[in-house]
Amino acid sequence: MSDEQACTGPGTPPRRTLLAGAGAVGAGVLLSACGSDEGSGSGATPTSGGPGATGAGDAEGGDRDSAxxxxxxxxxxxxxxxxxxDKGVVITQPQAGQFKGFDPxxxxxxxxxxxxxxxxIICTCHGSRFSTSxxxxxxxPATKPLPAKQLKVTGEQITLA
Known part of the structure; x- marks a missing residue:
C-alpha cells in the first residue's frame, strides 16, 4: 500500500487528490483525520460530559469574531x-463555574x-496531552504548555477578554 493510500484506504482517492480540492482551510481538518484513529476527523470535537460547540475554521483565525x-x-x-x-480557542470548565481558555x-x-x-486536552497527531485546568x-512529546487565552463570563455568555 502506498503512503497516500495508508490514510485513505483502498477505493478512495489519494490524500494528495483530496487536499488539492480541499483548499487551505479544509486541509488541516483532512490531515488531522489521518493523524490517528482516535479522533472523529469530522471537525466536530468530542467533549466530556455533554454537548459542545464546535467549528472548523482556519488555525490562524481568518474567520474569528473576538467581539x-x-x-x-x-x-x-x-x-x-x-x-x-473557528474561534481559535479551547474552553474548559475544570470545576463548576471555573472557565479556562487555551490556544487550540x-x-x-x-x-x-x-x-x-x-x-x-488531546492532540491526536502525536499523543500530547494538556491539562484542562x-x-x-x-x-x-510536547514540552511547552498550551498558551492561555483570557475569557470573560457575563451571565451565560463566554467571550474573549
Missing amino acids: GPLARTTDVPVGGGVILA ICTHQGCPVSKIDAGS DGSVQQG
Whole structure:
C-alpha cells in the first residue's frame, strides 16, 4: 500500500487528490483525520460530559469574531470542554463555574488539538496531552504548555477578554 493510500484506504482517492480540492482551510481538518484513529476527523470535537460547540475554521483565525460570544456556559461540560477551532480557542470548565481558555494549536508540531477527555486536552497527531485546568503538559512529546487565552463570563455568555 502506498503512503497516500495508508490514510485513505483502498477505493478512495489519494490524500494528495483530496487536499488539492480541499483548499487551505479544509486541509488541516483532512490531515488531522489521518493523524490517528482516535479522533472523529469530522471537525466536530468530542467533549466530556455533554454537548459542545464546535467549528472548523482556519488555525490562524481568518474567520474569528473576538467581539461576539464564543459559547454559552451550558455548552461547556464540568470536567470537560469544547474546542472552537473557528474561534481559535479551547474552553474548559475544570470545576463548576471555573472557565479556562487555551490556544487550540499543539505546541509540539502545530497540529490542532482534537479531543477533550478525562481532564486532558488531546492532540491526536502525536499523543500530547494538556491539562484542562492550566494547559500544562501531562504527556509528551510536547514540552511547552498550551498558551492561555483570557475569557470573560457575563451571565451565560463566554467571550474573549
